[in-house]
Amino acid sequence: xxxxxxxxxxxxxxxxxxxxxxxxxxxxxxxxxxxxxxxxxxxxxxxxxxxxxxxxxxxxxxxxxxxxxxxxxxxxxxxxxxxxxxxxxxxxxxxxxxxxxxxxxxxxxxxxxxxxxxxxxxxxxxxxxxxxxxxxxxxxx
Amino acid sequence: xxxxxxxxxxxxxxxxxxxxxxxxxxxxxxxxxxxxxxxxxxxxxxxxxxxxxxxxxxxxxxxxxxxxxxxxxxxxxxxxxxxxxxxxxxxxxxxxxxxxxxxxxxxxxxxxxxxxxxxxxxxxxxxxxxxxxxxxxxxxx
Numbered sequence: 001x002x003x004x005x006x007x008x009x010x011x012x013x014x015x016x017x018x019x020x021x022x023x024x025x026x027x028x029x030x031x032x033x034x035x036x037x038x039x040x041x042x043x044x045x046x047x048x049x050x051x052x053x054x055x056x057x058x059x060x061x062x063x064x065x066x067x068x069x070x071x072x073x074x075x076x077x078x079x080x081x082x083x084x085x086x087x088x089x090x091x092x093x094x095x096x097x098x099x100x101x102x103x104x105x106x107x108x109x110x111x112x113x114x115x116x117x118x119x120x121x122x123x124x125x126x127x128x129x130x131x132x133x134x135x136x137x138x139x140x141x
Numbered sequence: 142x143x144x145x146x147x148x149x150x151x152x153x154x155x156x157x158x159x160x161x162x163x164x165x166x167x168x169x170x171x172x173x174x175x176x177x178x179x180x181x182x183x184x185x186x187x188x189x190x191x192x193x194x195x196x197x198x199x200x201x202x203x204x205x206x207x208x209x210x211x212x213x214x215x216x217x218x219x220x221x222x223x224x225x226x227x228x229x230x231x232x233x234x235x236x237x238x239x240x241x242x243x244x245x246x247x248x249x250x251x252x253x254x255x256x257x258x259x260x261x262x263x264x265x266x267x268x269x270x271x272x273x274x275x276x277x278x279x280x281x282x
Contacts, residue, residue, distance in 0.1 A: 007247070007249075008164075008188070008189040008190075009187075009188040009189050010188075010247065010249045010250060010251040011168075011171070011188070011189075011243070011250075011251065011252065012239070012240045012241075012242070012243025012244040012247055012250040012251075012252050012257075013167060013168065013171050013236055013239045013240050013243055014168060014189055014243070015243035015246070015247035015250060016239035016240075016242050016243040017164050017165075017167055017168065017239070018164070019246075021162070021163060021164045021167070022162060022163065022164070023149075023158050023159070023162045023163070024158075026154060026158055026162070027152075027154070027155060027158065030152070030154050046150075047149070047150040047151075047152070048149040048150050048152075048155055049149075087246065090242055090245065090246075091242060093238040093241070093242075094235060094238040094239055094242060095154055097234040097235040097238050098153070098154045098157035098158070098235055099153045099154050099157075100153075100234070101153070101157050101231055101232060101234075101235060102152070102153025102154055102155070102156035102157040103153040104231065105156070105160075105228065105231075106148070106151065106153055106156035108148075108151045109151055109152075109153040109156060110151040110152065110153075111152065111153050116153075
Protein backbone atom coordinates (compact mmCIF):
# COMPACT_ATOMS: atom_id res chain seq x y z
CA UNK A 1 0.00 0.00 0.00
CA UNK A 2 1.64 3.22 -1.15
CA UNK A 3 0.00 5.66 1.23
CA UNK A 4 2.97 7.57 2.63
CA UNK A 5 1.03 10.66 3.75
CA UNK A 6 2.09 12.67 0.70
CA UNK A 7 2.06 16.47 0.89
CA UNK A 8 0.27 17.84 -2.17
CA UNK A 9 1.16 21.42 -1.26
CA UNK A 10 2.25 23.54 1.69
CA UNK A 11 -1.28 24.84 2.25
CA UNK A 12 -2.13 23.87 5.84
CA UNK A 13 -5.71 22.96 4.88
CA UNK A 14 -4.34 20.58 2.26
CA UNK A 15 -1.95 19.14 4.84
CA UNK A 16 -4.88 18.44 7.19
CA UNK A 17 -6.79 16.79 4.35
CA UNK A 18 -3.73 14.70 3.47
CA UNK A 19 -3.87 13.31 7.02
CA UNK A 20 -7.61 13.05 7.82
CA UNK A 21 -9.33 13.91 4.52
CA UNK A 22 -11.21 10.66 4.02
CA UNK A 23 -14.50 9.13 5.06
CA UNK A 24 -13.18 7.10 8.03
CA UNK A 25 -10.28 8.65 9.94
CA UNK A 26 -12.34 11.20 11.83
CA UNK A 27 -14.99 8.58 12.63
CA UNK A 28 -12.34 6.40 14.26
CA UNK A 29 -11.06 9.47 16.15
CA UNK A 30 -14.64 10.34 17.14
CA UNK A 31 -14.99 6.84 18.63
CA UNK A 32 -11.64 7.17 20.44
CA UNK A 33 -12.27 10.68 21.77
CA UNK A 34 -16.01 10.98 22.37
CA UNK A 35 -17.11 7.37 22.85
CA UNK A 36 -13.79 6.33 24.51
CA UNK A 37 -13.58 3.18 22.45
CA UNK A 38 -10.23 1.43 22.82
CA UNK A 39 -10.45 -1.99 21.15
CA UNK A 40 -10.63 -3.10 17.55
CA UNK A 41 -13.93 -4.93 18.07
CA UNK A 42 -15.48 -1.81 19.61
CA UNK A 43 -14.86 0.28 16.48
CA UNK A 44 -16.52 -2.42 14.37
CA UNK A 45 -19.68 -1.99 16.45
CA UNK A 46 -20.27 1.65 15.45
CA UNK A 47 -23.36 2.38 13.36
CA UNK A 48 -21.29 3.21 10.27
CA UNK A 49 -20.29 -0.48 10.08
CA UNK A 50 -16.69 0.01 9.03
CA UNK A 51 -15.22 -3.09 7.37
CA UNK A 52 -12.48 -4.73 9.43
CA UNK A 53 -9.87 -4.43 6.66
CA UNK A 54 -10.59 -0.71 6.27
CA UNK A 55 -10.46 -0.26 10.04
CA UNK A 56 -7.09 -2.05 10.24
CA UNK A 57 -5.73 0.11 7.42
CA UNK A 58 -7.05 3.36 8.98
CA UNK A 59 -5.63 2.52 12.41
CA UNK A 60 -2.22 1.90 10.84
CA UNK A 61 -2.31 5.21 8.95
CA UNK A 62 -3.48 7.07 12.07
CA UNK A 63 -0.66 5.50 14.08
CA UNK A 64 1.84 6.45 11.37
CA UNK A 65 0.51 10.02 11.35
CA UNK A 66 0.99 10.22 15.13
CA UNK A 67 -2.71 10.43 15.95
CA UNK A 68 -3.19 7.04 17.58
CA UNK A 69 -1.03 4.92 19.86
CA UNK A 70 -1.14 1.16 19.85
CA UNK A 71 -0.06 -0.84 22.90
CA UNK A 72 -0.54 -4.14 24.68
CA UNK A 73 -3.51 -3.93 27.02
CA UNK A 74 -2.41 -3.77 30.70
CA UNK A 75 -5.05 -6.35 31.65
CA UNK A 76 -4.54 -8.79 28.80
CA UNK A 77 -1.20 -8.36 27.05
CA UNK A 78 -2.41 -10.31 24.03
CA UNK A 79 -5.06 -7.69 23.43
CA UNK A 80 -4.18 -4.45 21.61
CA UNK A 81 -5.44 -1.18 23.07
CA UNK A 82 -5.64 2.01 21.01
CA UNK A 83 -5.63 5.57 22.33
CA UNK A 84 -5.70 9.06 20.83
CA UNK A 85 -2.58 11.25 21.09
CA UNK A 86 -2.34 14.96 21.95
CA UNK A 87 -2.08 15.64 18.20
CA UNK A 88 -5.43 13.87 17.77
CA UNK A 89 -7.00 15.89 20.60
CA UNK A 90 -5.87 19.00 18.71
CA UNK A 91 -8.43 17.97 16.07
CA UNK A 92 -11.26 18.49 18.58
CA UNK A 93 -12.08 21.96 17.15
CA UNK A 94 -12.30 20.52 13.62
CA UNK A 95 -14.57 17.70 14.82
CA UNK A 96 -16.81 19.99 16.86
CA UNK A 97 -17.25 22.33 13.89
CA UNK A 98 -18.16 19.34 11.72
CA UNK A 99 -20.64 18.31 14.42
CA UNK A 100 -22.25 21.77 14.32
CA UNK A 101 -22.37 21.89 10.52
CA UNK A 102 -23.80 18.38 10.32
CA UNK A 103 -26.37 19.19 12.98
CA UNK A 104 -27.46 22.26 11.01
CA UNK A 105 -27.79 20.48 7.68
CA UNK A 106 -28.70 16.88 8.48
CA UNK A 107 -32.40 16.72 9.37
CA UNK A 108 -31.95 13.52 11.39
CA UNK A 109 -28.69 14.44 13.15
CA UNK A 110 -28.70 12.65 16.49
CA UNK A 111 -25.97 14.19 18.65
CA UNK A 112 -27.19 14.84 22.23
CA UNK A 113 -28.76 18.29 22.33
CA UNK A 114 -26.93 19.56 25.47
CA UNK A 115 -23.62 18.56 23.89
CA UNK A 116 -24.45 20.36 20.63
CA UNK A 117 -25.58 23.45 22.53
CA UNK A 118 -22.36 23.52 24.52
CA UNK A 119 -20.27 23.05 21.36
CA UNK A 120 -22.06 26.08 19.89
CA UNK A 121 -21.99 28.36 22.92
CA UNK A 122 -18.99 27.26 25.01
CA UNK A 123 -16.67 25.48 22.66
CA UNK A 124 -13.50 26.42 24.56
CA UNK A 125 -14.97 25.15 27.85
CA UNK A 126 -16.14 21.91 26.26
CA UNK A 127 -12.71 21.31 24.71
CA UNK A 128 -11.00 22.06 28.03
CA UNK A 129 -13.27 19.55 29.80
CA UNK A 130 -12.67 16.85 27.19
CA UNK A 131 -8.93 17.44 27.40
CA UNK A 132 -8.98 17.26 31.21
CA UNK A 133 -10.74 13.88 30.97
CA UNK A 134 -8.51 12.47 28.24
CA UNK A 135 -5.04 13.95 28.69
CA UNK A 136 -4.10 12.34 32.04
CA UNK A 137 -4.60 8.98 30.35
CA UNK A 138 -2.39 9.97 27.42
CA UNK A 139 0.41 10.81 29.83
CA UNK A 140 0.70 7.15 30.85
CA UNK A 141 1.80 6.17 27.38
CA UNK B 142 -21.41 7.16 -11.01
CA UNK B 143 -23.24 5.95 -7.88
CA UNK B 144 -22.25 8.67 -5.46
CA UNK B 145 -25.63 9.73 -4.08
CA UNK B 146 -24.35 11.31 -0.87
CA UNK B 147 -25.24 8.27 1.22
CA UNK B 148 -25.84 8.72 4.96
CA UNK B 149 -23.88 6.09 6.83
CA UNK B 150 -25.43 7.09 10.16
CA UNK B 151 -27.23 9.99 11.81
CA UNK B 152 -24.06 11.17 13.55
CA UNK B 153 -23.59 14.78 12.38
CA UNK B 154 -19.81 14.31 12.08
CA UNK B 155 -20.42 11.35 9.78
CA UNK B 156 -22.90 13.42 7.78
CA UNK B 157 -20.27 16.13 7.28
CA UNK B 158 -17.73 13.51 6.19
CA UNK B 159 -20.28 12.02 3.79
CA UNK B 160 -20.43 15.44 2.11
CA UNK B 161 -16.85 16.79 2.31
CA UNK B 162 -14.83 13.87 3.70
CA UNK B 163 -12.42 13.43 0.82
CA UNK B 164 -9.12 14.85 -0.33
CA UNK B 165 -10.51 17.44 -2.77
CA UNK B 166 -13.86 18.99 -1.85
CA UNK B 167 -12.50 21.35 0.78
CA UNK B 168 -9.63 22.35 -1.50
CA UNK B 169 -12.13 23.41 -4.18
CA UNK B 170 -14.11 25.29 -1.51
CA UNK B 171 -10.88 26.88 -0.24
CA UNK B 172 -10.22 28.15 -3.78
CA UNK B 173 -13.79 29.44 -4.10
CA UNK B 174 -13.90 31.10 -0.68
CA UNK B 175 -10.38 32.30 0.09
CA UNK B 176 -8.82 32.67 -3.36
CA UNK B 177 -12.14 33.73 -4.99
CA UNK B 178 -11.57 31.44 -7.96
CA UNK B 179 -14.63 31.14 -10.18
CA UNK B 180 -13.65 29.31 -13.36
CA UNK B 181 -12.79 25.69 -14.09
CA UNK B 182 -9.35 26.58 -15.46
CA UNK B 183 -8.53 28.57 -12.33
CA UNK B 184 -9.02 25.55 -10.06
CA UNK B 185 -6.70 23.53 -12.29
CA UNK B 186 -3.97 26.08 -11.59
CA UNK B 187 -3.80 25.46 -7.83
CA UNK B 188 -0.58 23.92 -6.49
CA UNK B 189 -2.30 20.60 -5.68
CA UNK B 190 -2.70 20.01 -9.43
CA UNK B 191 -6.14 18.46 -9.37
CA UNK B 192 -6.84 16.39 -12.48
CA UNK B 193 -9.57 17.86 -14.67
CA UNK B 194 -11.78 14.74 -14.50
CA UNK B 195 -11.59 14.75 -10.69
CA UNK B 196 -12.33 18.48 -10.61
CA UNK B 197 -15.37 18.02 -12.86
CA UNK B 198 -16.65 15.19 -10.69
CA UNK B 199 -16.07 17.15 -7.44
CA UNK B 200 -17.82 20.26 -8.77
CA UNK B 201 -20.83 18.14 -9.72
CA UNK B 202 -20.99 16.55 -6.27
CA UNK B 203 -20.58 19.92 -4.56
CA UNK B 204 -23.38 21.35 -6.69
CA UNK B 205 -25.59 18.37 -5.87
CA UNK B 206 -24.84 18.82 -2.16
CA UNK B 207 -25.87 22.48 -2.38
CA UNK B 208 -22.40 23.88 -1.72
CA UNK B 209 -21.64 25.30 -5.15
CA UNK B 210 -23.74 27.06 -7.76
CA UNK B 211 -23.05 26.79 -11.46
CA UNK B 212 -24.24 29.50 -13.87
CA UNK B 213 -23.51 31.09 -17.22
CA UNK B 214 -20.98 33.88 -16.82
CA UNK B 215 -22.60 37.32 -17.17
CA UNK B 216 -19.74 38.49 -19.42
CA UNK B 217 -19.47 35.42 -21.62
CA UNK B 218 -22.57 33.22 -21.52
CA UNK B 219 -20.64 30.29 -22.97
CA UNK B 220 -18.38 30.30 -19.96
CA UNK B 221 -19.48 28.60 -16.71
CA UNK B 222 -18.95 30.47 -13.45
CA UNK B 223 -18.95 28.71 -10.09
CA UNK B 224 -19.70 30.26 -6.71
CA UNK B 225 -19.96 29.05 -3.12
CA UNK B 226 -23.37 28.96 -1.42
CA UNK B 227 -24.31 30.05 2.12
CA UNK B 228 -24.14 26.37 3.09
CA UNK B 229 -20.53 26.33 1.87
CA UNK B 230 -19.70 29.50 3.82
CA UNK B 231 -21.02 27.69 6.90
CA UNK B 232 -17.98 25.40 6.49
CA UNK B 233 -15.65 28.35 7.17
CA UNK B 234 -15.18 27.33 10.84
CA UNK B 235 -14.24 23.78 9.79
CA UNK B 236 -11.76 25.11 7.23
CA UNK B 237 -10.21 27.62 9.61
CA UNK B 238 -9.72 24.93 12.25
CA UNK B 239 -8.05 22.72 9.63
CA UNK B 240 -5.86 25.68 8.72
CA UNK B 241 -4.80 26.08 12.36
CA UNK B 242 -4.17 22.36 12.85
CA UNK B 243 -2.19 22.14 9.61
CA UNK B 244 -0.18 25.21 10.54
CA UNK B 245 0.68 23.66 13.90
CA UNK B 246 1.75 20.30 12.50
CA UNK B 247 3.10 20.97 9.01
CA UNK B 248 6.60 22.40 9.29
CA UNK B 249 6.38 24.10 5.89
CA UNK B 250 2.80 25.41 6.17
CA UNK B 251 2.60 28.56 4.10
CA UNK B 252 -0.61 30.39 5.02
CA UNK B 253 0.00 34.14 5.50
CA UNK B 254 0.97 34.73 9.11
CA UNK B 255 -1.45 37.63 9.80
CA UNK B 256 -4.31 35.50 8.50
CA UNK B 257 -3.33 32.54 10.70
CA UNK B 258 -2.96 34.81 13.72
CA UNK B 259 -6.40 36.27 13.16
CA UNK B 260 -7.93 32.80 12.68
CA UNK B 261 -6.44 31.85 16.05
CA UNK B 262 -7.29 34.98 18.01
CA UNK B 263 -10.35 36.51 16.30
CA UNK B 264 -12.02 33.70 14.44
CA UNK B 265 -15.52 35.16 14.75
CA UNK B 266 -14.36 38.53 13.39
CA UNK B 267 -12.50 36.92 10.51
CA UNK B 268 -15.54 34.82 9.58
CA UNK B 269 -17.79 37.89 9.75
CA UNK B 270 -15.43 39.80 7.44
CA UNK B 271 -15.24 36.94 4.94
CA UNK B 272 -19.03 36.62 4.99
CA UNK B 273 -19.47 40.35 4.45
CA UNK B 274 -17.21 40.16 1.40
CA UNK B 275 -18.79 37.03 -0.06
CA UNK B 276 -22.47 37.04 0.86
CA UNK B 277 -23.62 40.07 -1.16
CA UNK B 278 -22.38 38.23 -4.25
CA UNK B 279 -24.28 35.07 -3.30
CA UNK B 280 -27.50 37.07 -3.09
CA UNK B 281 -27.40 37.70 -6.85
CA UNK B 282 -27.83 34.02 -7.61
